Amino acid sequence: MQRADQNALREGISLRSLVDEAGRAVAAEISSRFPNAKRVAVLVGPGNNGRDALVAARYLREEKRSADLFGTANRHDEIAPLQVFHGGKYDLVLDGLWGAGLSRDVEGDAEDVLRKAEDSGRPIVSIDIPSGVDGGNGQIRGYAPKVDLTVTFVRRKPGHCLLPGRDHCGTIVVAPIGLSETAMKEAAEPFEPVFANEPSLWLHHAATPLTAHHKYDRGHAVVFSGGMSRTGAARLAALSALRGGAGLVTVFSPASALLVNAQHLTGIMLKRCEDGDLDVLLEDKRLNAFVLGPGFGIGDRAKAMALTVLKAGRRLVLDADGLTSFRDHASRLFEAARQCSDSEPQLVLTPHDGEFARLFPDLAGDLRLSKVDRARHASRRSNAIVVLKGADTVIAAPDGRAAINATGTPWLATAGTGDVLAGLVAAQLAQKRPSFEAACLAVWMHGKAAEHFGPGLISEDLPHCLPAVHREIVSLAMDNAH
Known part of the structure; x- marks a missing residue:
């Protein structure tokens, strides 16, 4: 997917456009599936998933929903520290901490906030893949919540299909974000193909x-x-x-x-x-x-x-x-x-x-x-x-x-x-x-x-x-x- 993003840039599609489409897709799924979720807690990570989460929050606010931001880095004036998150006051939690490219264990404040979100009993929607699930092999890196809905983009990743990751993803929606088939095909050529058995x-x-x-x-x-x-x-x-x-x-x-x-x-x-x-x-x-x-x-x-x-x-x-x-x-x-x-x-x-x-x-x-x-x-x-x-x-x-x-x-x-x-x-x-x-x-x-x-x-x-x-x-x- 990183190679596909690079190919898209060569085709004249900006990273900002891809992020905007991703955030819009996440907000649309929340609106469609959770119409009564008026108060949303948005967990914002330091990478592209965090960018997607910020865009999703903007679109949710345009629909007259509240979207409070909690994050690992102060990349935005409105982002509160993860430590102050309290799941009970929200109707839904949007997990935008880490995506499929996670390379380290989820621990510390990030683990604490994800546990609070899961313990709250409120629906959880994850961007790309539940934080803590390795997108390449489905293994759990430290801790990962079991979520209700995962919105990923263009293609599923192996971690969506392999256990134990699959059991953490809930319903999986694959959303288009404007990447062309040519960009995807060229990005996939160096890799051996993995298919869903469908x-x-x-x-x-x-x-x-x-x-x-x-x-x-x-x-x-x-x-x-x-x-x-x-x-x-x-x-x-x-x-x-x-x-x-x-x-x-x-x-x-x-x-x-x-x-x-x-x-x-x-x-x-x-x-x-x-x-x-x-x-x-x-x-x-x-x-x-x-x-x-x-x-x-x-x-x-x-x-x-x-x-x-x-x-x-x-x-x-x-x-x-x-x-x-x-x-x-x-x-x-x-x-x-x-x-x-x-x-x-x-x-x-x-x-x-x-x-x-x-x-x-x-x-x-x-x-x-x-x-x-x-x-x-x-x-x-x-x-x-x-x-x-x-x-x-x-x-x-x-x-x-x-x-x-x-x-x-x-x-x-x-x-x-x-x-x-x-x-x-x-x-x-x-x-x-x-x-x-x-x-x-x-x-x-x-x-x-x-x-x-x-x-x-x-x-x-x-x-x-x-x-x-x-x-x-x-x-x-x-x-x-x-």
Whole structure:
């Protein structure tokens, strides 16, 4: 954004004009959303956020609202010291102390006034990002209030989307301030792109199947089952792959689990797969996307089957036990992924934080890296799409692209939901979608399915919510076409 401001100056747009537009946008949002807030306390910082706050105060006063100024520096005769702020006498607090470029912890008088504002119970509106949230990684620098509304400009920052910062932002409004797309594009060129995982990112790859298509045109996904007492996870993944859009789904099962799996499977097919069977089964080229890990068991068998699938040039989602099996042999997995891939990664890794630390201990332990950075470095090292799971799941590709997801509910934190996600990713891979977009789409669908169900969700509920998600995607595609 600093580079974009500089580009705007070269285009003849003054910094004063940008600040005026920013302040006007903040005041307009307050007027629209909080019409009864007649007495506003404005917290004024020493940088550009403080300038925006002063302009917002001017526009609020033009609407016959009071706007008392409290600040960290006496840059304006009307600014009172932060120490004298008392939240109880105001209807709303406007936080203009620090923005996304914060480089130090919030402490001292600034922390005290933000705590008073939060404790007052009055609505808080933040300019750009709540003071104390690092715009680059979403971490809290010292202290940050949880606000009701954040008005940012031109683009969201990673700190708006990554936890814990996301939970502090409240409703986020992105306001234009007169920066041209050319200024933004030129400013962004030196940086690797970070996207919000939203339909605009993958919708052009999510076309619905035509009635003339054969089921094999939609791909044939395969899920490896564990032994007799560990079959449920594979069936969850298989059902979600079928509901997720794959034309056919087969469970590869050891002989000991065939009868157990057969008792529960109907539209999903079943084949025996012992150690010596996989090479023969892979002669069927229609089997094009595989899931290995859910309930499979940890050890050499998992490693051997994963490497065999990759050597055969098939797309593989490695999850759960499949990931942990390579704990001490990660380089073998990464080399296999490199050998089987040209420009399009064939391997998708779906770790939670614990599994990520087993494969990438140095990245997991580096506190200087944001979640986006960790996923990116891991993706490059493994030559795989990395889906680093959590409430703010990050999807990263070896070419540097990364996306931050925001769909879902806290009810997803329950056993088996990761197995469902693995099957959903395989469904998109089976349909020959590009690997990065396939993973992004699957993560979005997974979260949306949880939103459709609501409270009380367990993993078995998710596949049955997917038809509603497909309808939503169809509707979005139709609107986009028009």
